[in-house]
Amino acid sequence: KQEVxxxxxxxxxxxxxxxxxxxxxxxxxxxxLQWFRQDPGKGLTSLLLIQSSQREQTSGRLNASLDKSSxxxxxxxxxxxxxxxxxxxxxxxxxxxxxxxAGTTVTVRA
Amino acid sequence: DAGVIQSPRHEVTEMGQEVTLxxxxxxxxxxxxxYRQTMMRGLELLIYFNNNVPIDDSGMPExxxxxxxxxxxxxxxxxxxSEPRDSAVxxxxxxxxxxxxxxxTGELFFxxxxxxxxx
Numbered sequence: 001k002q003e004v005x006x007x008x009x010x011x012x013x014x015x016x017x018x019x020x021x022x023x024x025x026x027x028x029x030x031x032x033l034q035w036f037r038q039d040p041g042k043g044l045t046s047l048l049l050i051q052s053s054q055r056e057q058t059s060g061r062l063n064a065s066l067d068k069s070s071x072x073x074x075x076x077x078x079x080x081x082x083x084x085x086x087x088x089x090x091x092x093x094x095x096x097x098x099x100x101x102a103g104t105t106v107t108v109r110a
Numbered sequence: 111d112a113g114v115i116q117s118p119r120h121e122v123t124e125m126g127q128e129v130t131l132x133x134x135x136x137x138x139x140x141x142x143x144x145y146r147q148t149m150m151r152g153l154e155l156l157i158y159f160n161n162n163v164p165i166d167d168s169g170m171p172e173x174x175x176x177x178x179x180x181x182x183x184x185x186x187x188x189x190x191x192s193e194p195r196d197s198a199v200x201x202x203x204x205x206x207x208x209x210x211x212x213x214x215t216g217e218l219f220f221x222x223x224x225x226x227x228x229x
Contacts, residue, residue, distance in 0.1 A: 044203075046217055091218075
């Protein structure tokens with residue numbers, strides 16, 4: 001069974017600081033890995049999908065890296081803004097199944 | 111393009127009552143998932159449909175839970191009878207393709223969820 005760990009569990013930073021969110025998983029035989037954002041009381045919004053053949057994926061201020069062999073992915077958010085405050089979830093994908101970590105809750109202070 | 115649509119957004123019911131949650135996946139998507147989210151257990155996969163056929167229902171907690179997908183644009187999750195421990199947010203998600211097949215990016219799109227409270 002895939003176990004996903006996200007560190008840190010919570011993070012509070014001043015606006016403008018860069019964020020680094022870590023995700024580790026136990027089974028490296030994954031298909032892809034997806035990062036999501038969840039706002040309180042809302043559904044999950046897809047941020048980035050990294051294919052297993054890729055090492056990183058970028059979208060605007062977001063950059064995610066993937067190291068399958070070591071079972072790790074990192075999400076970088078540059079120049080954080082108060083609107084980035086949310087819970088970020090990592091989900092490695094094996095076959096059709098996504099396994100979720102508990103998430104990292106980010107607070108960006110204005 | 112409309113995203114995954116779920117209804118109702120909120121449901122409060124009494125123990126023993128039947129609950130039906132509904133989902134309309136994104137048009138063109140042929141894979142549909144039901145997840146449950148609680149503070150204690152996080153996100154759990156309940157059931158996965160591909161081309162309207164249930165492929166994996168190993169996450170369905172017990173016989174009180176059932177799910178159907180009568181066509182490509184509609185799915186239901188039913189709980190009968192409901193219990194307080196079923197209180198959670200239930201998410202529906204959809205994607206295109208099937209793992210391992212060409213064209214399957216694996217990117218999953220979620221609905222806003224149905225928050226269920228069983229008293």
